[in-house]
Amino acid sequence: MTSGNLTDTEQAVLDEIEEQDVDFLRLQFTDILGTVKNVSVPARQAEKAFTEGIYFDGSSIEGFVRIQESDMRLKPDPDTFAVLPWRQKEESAAARMICDVYDTSTGEPFEGDPRRVLKNALDRADEMGYTVNAAPEPEFFLFEEDEDGRATTKTNDAGGYFDLAPKDLASDVRRDIIYGLEEMGFEVEASHHEVAEGQHEINFTYDDALTTADNVGTFRTVVRAIAAQHDLHATFMPKPIPRINGSGMHTHLSLFTEDGENAFHDEDDEFDLSDEAHSFLAGILEHAPAITAISNPTVNSYKRLVPGYEAPVYVAWSDRNRSALIRKPAARTPSASRVEARFPDPSCNPYLAFAALIHAGLDGIENDLDCPDPVRENIYEFDEEKREEYGIDTLPSNLGEAVEALEEDEVIYDALGDHVAPKFVEAKEQEFEDYLVDVSDWELDRYLETF
Template sequence: MGKYTKEDIFRIVEEEDVAFIRLQFCDIFGVPKNIAIAASQLESALNNECIFDGISVEGYVRSGESDMYLYPDLDSFDIYPWRPQSGKVARMYCNVYTMDRKPFLGDPRNVLRRVVEKADRMGIRFKVNPEAEFFLFDYDDEGQPTTHTKERGGYFDVAPADQGENVRRDIILNLEEMGFDISSSHHEAAPAQHEIDFKAEDAQRTADMIMTFKMAVKTIAKKHGLYATFLPKPTEGISGSGMHINIIATDKEGRNLFSAGEKGALSEEARSFIAGVLAHVRGMTLVTNPLVNSYKRLVPGYDAPVNISWSSASSNRSALIRIPSNRGEGTRIEVRNPDATCNPYLAIALLLAAGLEGIEKKLTPPGELDENLNHATYEQLRERGLETLPMTLGEAIRAYEGDAFVKEVLGESIYEKFLEAKRAEWKDFRTCVTQWEIKRYLNLF
């Protein structure tokens, strides 16, 4: 049974003086989009009669079709606490349907829904929680964002070294008003870098929450005169920002399927899930790490995974997959390579689908990584016989093209349009002359 009925939505809108409702969705890259309607048009929206033109939305247009319907998810109704309290603004996430009232194959939310439904048929229910990192930078005198900060805080620092403490607190208070269960927050390793964690929720809701989280962080930071960015590597020479994704699997009675129940041992399902993710992680990297800049983070020596490996030792943070120390009913699998610029619906869908394939086929993972290789070079990793993640967006494109599983999960529409866009992005970057090249070569040649 759902959280809200149509009658509940009408009542809340009237009682809370909601003036506008945003019907929200996203393009294939996870960029949020919305249609804003006045409260007077709510009935039409709740009857799934809101039409929009998909011609300008990345990845949405199919041949001969541009008009599409938005079907609001009633349970996603929330009021934005940071907007005016007189004439409030609310939002609902929407599924996208075609004019013949069928789920649109290019809708990222639909991709994740299909994977969750498959898991349900297998008797598995997933909960997911992300660990999204971000930077708070200054604006310049013209109001444009920079990568500059006067802060010099480090891991777990407190004020006054942590100059973003008040911003984080404001973000958390706003998110809690929207139903987020915030577990912790802290200053991260690099100056001006922060992390706010919330507890695990069902996979679909978690993807929605990631979209809300990024919007809230950016909006509230701006109110404090700072620019929030989830760019993986905005500044060279320091650690970048990732979004580790923690996954818990339970049966329909709520028992943890990843736990063997004895002294923290992993179940066969956990091992097969890990094997499935590792088997496809290179092909998925274009989606989990979608920018040219993403690969500036995935390098040795900066606390980001490089080698394709796993470890049940919670202290080994050089492995791509690690098993945190909370075992038994708290056993979860942490995938450490994604960053927050990904489309959360597609990234989570691929990770879950890969793990499900591993369980279906009873795959066996490679041996555990038994030492910390955080500072190992690519040559040292190869000497150990370890495969590595793609080193560039171009390499990620080739891995994506070589994995038919990724196409099967995403569907041909999203797969092809994502590939087309990333090829164009890589081509643009390869023809760009950077400041590094000028500094390195101009005085020599």
């Protein structure tokens, strides 16, 4: 398959489709809530997808367009081509490409596309002379399925932090997940059992922020698919089991200059952080309450963000302990200097969450925000009076408060764009209202026979 209208990368994809005997292509994108969507087309449509795009009805996608303006166009990014590992043993293979969404009426990128929202943030960084690298640490639980194949909350192991078999019965599952990720181009750094029973973490190497956001969506898809092959259900729900640790997605961020130098590193600083890094960090702290609506976007997210379960709730930073919202990890080389936002969770839309964090940090740099001193003590042990003495605020305690903070924060609200911001707020307000009028099993167990 050859065409003079294709780039070298696009032509290479067509060649690989032929070599790998790929039969179907999944053209993937996400709605504003971060749910992965796909349009499947025969592989013979690949060239058309590159040159013309593939049309679809955007009115059925959460937060996209109204019914009267529903025609949208998918333009695949050839750099994201990957053969799906769980289909390779069949007679023909399936592959996926992640797409940008275009508005057919204008021919321009659709501003309601979360991938476009992140690209806008990266454009702002580029105008300031920076590229952005990111590395997330998404945690997840593996649960057994019932006889009908439905998810339970029964873990298939009794392992703890860094445990080995026989307690860590899911080590084989993690191994197969790692193999699947590597087949899709991931470079996996480490995997281990997390603190809670049934909880796991697989870390992959940092990359530019757009590639990393793409990888988060791919990671969740691969984990779920391969877990299902083992008759297990993988969930990225932040707090599926009460009174134990929840799942986070700690996100490491750094800026690099046009000449390839790490803009966050300064060996003359006590913490090896440059002035830009301190201001970037201060920007995230300044806008943290609003960011949580995006980085912790579900009612359940705030069951994780409570004191006592290793999740950060206090707006502070530290170079030593993990009770603060932001941590400065140890760096072996200048290129590794970075900041770690510890509050996001894996239920977030990674494109929107990264965009919010980047805009907040860049706002800190543009306004030369002063970074507070690090808190080296365990903030979990502070009482309210001591937190006030240190000037430490807390994150919103529920989704409703977080959405209110988002609406009041012009920087973070505007970071989502004129299309996504009101749609996102509307969806999250409705979610919180639905939660408020519901009656939980806890309430029935506690009150039904008492009153």
